[in-house]
Amino acid sequence: MNRPGSVLLVDDDVAVRKVLAALLTQGNIAVTEAGHGAEALEKLGKTLVDVVVTDLRMPGVDGMQLLEQVTARWPDLPVILITAHGSVPLAVEAIKKGAADFVLKPFDKDELLFTISKALAKAKHQAAAPASAAAGSEGELWGESQAMVEVRELISKAATGTATVLLRGESGTGKELAARQLHQSSKRKDKPFVTINCGAFPDTLLESELFGYEKGAFTGAVNRKLGRVELADGGTLFLDEIGDVTPATQVKLLRLIQERELVRLGGNQTVKIDVRFVAATHRPLEEMVKRGEFREDLFYRLNVVPITLPPLRSRGGDIALLATRLMQKLGPENARPKLRFHPDALALVAGQSWPGNVRQLRNFIERLAVLSGSDDEVSAADVERELKREATLLGGNIAAPSSGGLDERRAQVEREALLEALKKSNDNRTQAARILGISRRTLYNKLAEHGLE
Numbered sequence: 001m002n003r004p005g006s007v008l009l010v011d012d013d014v015a016v017r018k019v020l021a022a023l024l025t026q027g028n029i030a031v032t033e034a035g036h037g038a039e040a041l042e043k044l045g046k047t048l049v050d051v052v053v054t055d056l057r058m059p060g061v062d063g064m065q066l067l068e069q070v071t072a073r074w075p076d077l078p079v080i081l082i083t084a085h086g087s088v089p090l091a092v093e094a095i096k097k098g099a100a101d102f103v104l105k106p107f108d109k110d111e112l113l114f115t116i117s118k119a120l121a122k123a124k125h126q127a128a129a130p131a132s133a134a135a136g137s138e139g140e141l142w143g144e145s146q147a148m149v150e151v152r153e154l155i156s157k158a159a160t161g162t163a164t165v166l167l168r169g170e171s172g173t174g175k176e177l178a179a180r181q182l183h184q185s186s187k188r189k190d191k192p193f194v195t196i197n198c199g200a201f202p203d204t205l206l207e208s209e210l211f212g213y214e215k216g217a218f219t220g221a222v223n224r225k226l227g228r229v230e231l232a233d234g235g236t237l238f239l240d241e242i243g244d245v246t247p248a249t250q251v252k253l254l255r256l257i258q259e260r261e262l263v264r265l266g267g268n269q270t271v272k273i274d275v276r277f278v279a280a281t282h283r284p285l286e287e288m289v290k291r292g293e294f295r296e297d298l299f300y301r302l303n304v305v306p307i308t309l310p311p312l313r314s315r316g317g318d319i320a321l322l323a324t325r326l327m328q329k330l331g332p333e334n335a336r337p338k339l340r341f342h343p344d345a346l347a348l349v350a351g352q353s354w355p356g357n358v359r360q361l362r363n364f365i366e367r368l369a370v371l372s373g374s375d376d377e378v379s380a381a382d383v384e385r386e387l388k389r390e391a392t393l394l395g396g397n398i399a400a401p402s403s404g405g406l407d408e409r410r411a412q413v414e415r416e417a418l419l420e421a422l423k424k425s426n427d428n429r430t431q432a433a434r435i436l437g438i439s440r441r442t443l444y445n446k447l448a449e450h451g452l453e
Ligand SMILES: Nc1ncnc2c1ncn2[C@@H]1O[C@H](COP(=O)(O)OP(=O)(O)OP(=O)(O)O)[C@@H](O)[C@H]1O
Pocket: 138, 140, 141, 142, 143, 169, 170, 171, 172, 173, 174, 175, 176, 177, 178, 282, 358, 359, 362
């Protein structure tokens, strides 16, 4: 989809900001500006953006602190740092803290635009966007096993009403995808699909994210801010990781779901809401209820329509189908439109247990799409090589274990990936960076780290 994205540009130097803003605007990117970190956080509370681009050195809340706050509050929102030549080690530290990328000053226009477009393409921070835009090409829940057919039936039945749905299942089994599909099949599909990851916020922040606040509710509340419940009005609110909510907030959620009304923090007016709730967790809620960690009344409020997504290993027959379809989708996205599995290669993939479920399988297929030797066919050797790499990455979860600590293994995998990308691109660094999905600067930096310059 060709959606021009939006960027929050943070720099205390007005001149630099204006030059950057002009550049991005030319590239069809919508720009919101902030002169310092605190202003950036305030704007993020009110405006939806896809990517944050920030200078590292700023008075007050600097780029690094801004990064920390953004990753804590909006974990899916990518942050790109702009930094002077002398501060590469800081930039590397930023990457470790979760920055999407960094660009060195003085910046190369093409590189900057490339880095930002890449982050925009990946941006998932579309909490309040209409589901049609947010779901993008993520599409349907695939699978022809009896269990998956039943899941789809349950979803389409549940979609006709407004009863609360509780999605269960291991990590990576498709709970979020199921929630989106439920919204898409419902009468609410043209209204917002809003998600909140309840596990990503400390208590007070979670409440202000959910319920919003009035101007002056606390220091820093300079304007009224609507919470995600109100943003979802008329649509669906996806309460992800509901098992991570503390008892104090559980009470407030119970009231919200029961009464269908809320009071913004610092306010005294009751706001009626029309929201369909869908919750998800991989945690054993029943056991948590027994242990007194999860309120029983809330559990029953949520568990009106329970839907459990089966793990991939219990529906082995779906693996080949998923792998084939994922390749049909991810091949073209990675400039390999013709790429298909050799039957032996597919059999190898289908024979694995995939403890990380569809998410792990998807990532694996994407890596094959990028790294397989031919443009036409994924060979059994390609799969074997990548399985070995996967085992290293996961500390021996799938195939042969290897020696060394986790950091060491990661470094080894990284080094191999670098060498392979260089080989594939005939030592063309720009192309190698693209193959790896990182900016040229990051590539140079990684090469230096591994002594491969
Ligand atoms: N049945 C399926 N068909 C196609 N794609 C799927 C299916 N199930 C999951 N996926 C894909 O796998 C990835 C992980 O799915 P999702 O994020 O919905 O998992 P989850 O259950 O929410 O995981 P977690 O508990 O870790 O948050 C996504 O890219 C999703 O599109």
